[in-house]
Amino acid sequence: MNFAEQTSGDLSLAFKREALVLLPTGSVEQHGPHLPVGTDGLIAERLAVAVAGQMPDRCLVLPTLWYGFSPHHMSFPGTVTVASGTYLGVTGEIAASLYAHGVQHLAFLNGHGGNSAPLKVLAAELARAHGKSPLVVTYWDLVAAEIGDFFEEPDQVCGHACALETSLALHLFPEAVKPELIPGPSGKAGPHMFAGAGAVQGLDFRHFSSNGVIGDPSLATPDLGRRLFELIVERLVAALSRS
Ligand SMILES: [Zn+2]
Incomplete structure (x- = not known):
């Protein structure tokens, strides 16, 4: 269910039924020469809607929080970031509003690496203030064990605007991808999704990559994106069902 399309009365009843409220979190930031700046929010939102479709009586999907913590992309045009304090303030006040209405189950479905650390801080602060914590899920963390089934060297090809994100984009919003501009491998020394601890x-991505890409988007295909999307949705439903 789309949260924004419900009435206050409908939501009051849903909260009493212990609805699970999902907030997709993204960012507006450069995604290389080939992907749109809204990539992270677009992916998080599509995941949230798919998860809600599999838990129809349980989930409410809030309007996506498009802006995120992205100072490390600011040297590329089109990036719009908020400061960490602002991000913690906005996400904290969204959570506090929902908790004030009796919401018991809240999850942040995150699509942007830069939001992970602030959201973990927020979860700990909310637990201390409200005695309950939202679930914080950055979607690619859920498929770390299986990513080797999709790419031979996931620790090198998945970072930013990479094999993983480009595959998902080609599956979910191909009309917004510029396939002719998909580059080869870039940003070897930059932060990668599956490189381990x-x-x-905190350097700007320009330091690692002249085109903003970290990883190898040339390995991406729509079919890999479809299979990854289905697996991530399955893992999200399992993780959120326990909340
Ligand atoms: Zn991204």
Whole structure:
């Protein structure tokens, strides 16, 4: 169910039935020469809608929070970031509003790596203030064990506007992708999605990659995107069913 299309009365009843409220979180930031700046929110929103479709009596999908914490993309035109304090403020106040109405189950379905750290901080702060915590899920974390079935070297080809994101984009919103501009591998020294824990830096992505890409989007296909999307939805339904 689309949260914004419900009445206050409908929502009051849904909250009493212990609805699970999903907030897709994205960012407006450069995604290389070939993907739109809204890629992260577009993917998170489509995942949330698909998850809600599989849990129809349980889920409410809030309007996507398009803006995120993206200072590390600001050297590329089109990036629009908010400061970390602003991001924590907005997400915290969204959660507090819902908690004030008795919502018990809230999940942030995150599509942007830069939001992960603030959302984890937020979850701990909300737990201390309200005695309950939202679930924070950054979608690619759920398929870390299986990503090797899709790409031979996932620790090198998946980072940003990469093999993973470009595959999902080709499946979900191909009309917004510029296939003729898909580059080869870039940004070897930059942060990758499946590289495991290690030392981290907060440098602008321009430092690692002249085109903003980290990974290898040339490996992306719509079919890989479809299979990845189906697996991620399955994993999200399993994770959220336990909340
Ligand atoms: Zn992205």
